[in-house]
Amino acid sequence: MNRIISKTRFSEKVFKFEIEAPLIAKARKAGHFVIVRVGEKGERMPLTIAGADPAKGTITLVVQEVGLSSTRLCHLNEGDYITDVVGPLGKATHIEKFGTVVCAGGGVGVAPMLPIIEALKAAGNRVISVLAGRSKELIILEDEVRKSSDEVIIMTDDGSYGRKGLVTEGIESVIQREKVDKCFAIGPAVMMKFCCLLTKKYGIPTDVSLNTIMVDGTGMCGACRISVGGKTRFVCVDGPEFDGHQVDFDEMLKRMGAFKKEETEEMQRFSQ
Ligand code: FES
Structure with a gap:
């Protein structure tokens, strides 16, 4: 269970969540994503990590209500818990000095x-x-x-x-x-x-x-x-x-x- 520390509304259907996930916050790099599930029978939803604060132990996710799972997540509020957040997953972005x-x-x-x-x-x-x-x-x-x-x-x-x-x-x-x-x-x-x-x-x-x-x-x-x-x-x-x-x-x-x-x-x- 991961607690929602804050929720900010960007537009009618787009929200920014700051979520407690200390291990992910420490390990994540640009390009990594997490899989989020709301409810025991919830669908698994991949979301790329938009930012992290390792000192606070939080990650930032931006979610748009498009289907049932994202709508369920967007209905959660500050203080609520997400059933699980798994990650960081995937390969980190290849970064170099391109010009x-x-x-x-x-x-x-x-x-x-x-x-x-x-x-x-x-x-x-x-x-x-x-x-x-x-x-x-x-x-x-x-x-x-x-x-x-x-x-x-x-x-x-x-x-x-x-x-x-x-x-x-x-x-x-x-x-x-x-x-x-x-x-x-x-x-x-x-x-x-x-x-x-x-x-x-x-x-x-x-x-x-x-x-x-x-x-x-x-x-x-x-x-x-x-x-x-x-x-x-x-x-x-x-x-x-x-x-x-x-x-x-x-x-x-x-x-x-x-x-x-x-x-x-x-x-x-x-x-x-
Ligand atoms: Fe199952 Fe990628 S999510 S193979």
Whole structure:
């Protein structure tokens, strides 16, 4: 059981939780994730760690209400307990001095991007962060991202904040202006797919962080299976980060939609 120390609302459906997990806080690195379960029979939900305070023994998770499990978690409050939090899982982000790096975060994807931005800056990179969301209220962690970025470009679909347009337009404006050595993209699968198509055109190596369905998180069940460069990989043990130019996003999107019907039925039952 892990206690929720604080809960902050970012927007109508996006919350930041600070959770007591001293061992995870000590061991985690950028890129690591945890698997969270709410209730004994709860679904296991992978969430990338957005930050940690080893002195306080806490980790930070940013959660968006999208399905039943994330909604259950978002209904918990400060002082409540999460049934279990397992981690840190996965491989840490490969950080080095690349040169100029563009970090593109879409929606809640900015949360797992934050520790990567911080680590890239600490390694001496010039970091240009592109934060994107449908509207102003969906741009999160801007101040934290600014602290470790040389420049921040905000893109909103409706133009309510920053520039009007898609995340890819923000990335391309940088590429056309200066030499970019590396790109990281984290957000919805469709967003990462289009970021990768763009950077492939310009020959810029791009890492993505995938958030597939997961069950055991140990490479045994196969739920998180994806194809990378024609080979089968497991997001939980081989990832969550991969060379985005090699990921078969179309197959991944199809697998992620496999339980849509069941999810909708469960949600209806939950809200009755
Ligand atoms: Fe089971 Fe990855 S979650 S193999």
